[in-house]
Amino acid sequence: MARVPRVKICGITTAQEATLAAEAGADAIGLVFHERSPRHLDPDRAARIIAATPAFVTVVGLFMNPERRQLETLLQILPLELLQFHGRESGAFCRSFGRRYIKAVGMSGNPDMDSIAGEYGDAAALLVDSHAGDRDGGSGETFDWSRWPEVPDRRLILAGGLNPGNVGQAIRELRPWGVDVSSGVESAPGRKDPEKMQQFIQEVHRVRESH
C-alpha cells in the first residue's frame, strides 16, 4: 500500500484556522515570521495559535534570513518544534538553534542538489519550492515538475502552487515525502479557506486509496 505523504498547511494566521487545519487532518501547520509576507505573525498572535493547536500536529516557524538575536529571543517565548529557513542561511546557522529544521530550496534558479544535501545534511527535510518571481515562498506558482530532484536518502517536501486540483497528480508523479500548501487553500492572501483545506487533505488521502 502506498504511503500517504505528510501534509503541512502553511501560513496559518488565526487560532481558528489552526483548529480547522488539524481537524481536516494536517500533520503540521506553518507560522510565517517573515515581515514582508501577507501571512506574517507577531509573537502574541503566534502564541495564541500555538495554544490552540492540538497534540500530534507539529508547529513549524518560517524564517527568511532572520537576525540571530531576534530568532533566539522568539524561541525563548514560543515553543516552535521545527524551524524552516527560506533564505540564504548556512547549514551552520540553521543547526545553531538546537531545533530540528527544514531548509527550503528554490527551483527558480539551478540549485546544486548534491552540495545542498551536503551542506544541510542534518535537516529533517528539504522543501523543494518554486520561489517564482521575486517571491521566496508563498508564490502560489508551480515549478516544472520534470525538474524534481533525485536526492538519495533525503526526505523531500514538494511546495509551490499546490492546490486540491493538482496535488493528487503531483503525488502520483513525484512521490514526495510530504506536501506543503499555502495560497492554494486560501480565499484571499492570508485567509485560509476551511473547505479548500479539507479538499486538499482528502485528495492526498485519495491517492493511497486508488493504489
Ligand SMILES: O=C(O)c1ccccc1NCC(=O)[C@H](O)[C@H](O)COP(=O)(O)O
Ligand atoms: O507564505 C509566505 O508568504 C512566505 C513568504 C516568504 C517565505 C516563505 C513563505 N511561505 C513558505 C511556505 O512554506 C509556503 O507554504 C510554500 O512556499 C508554498 O506556498 P504556495 O505556493 O503559496 O502554496
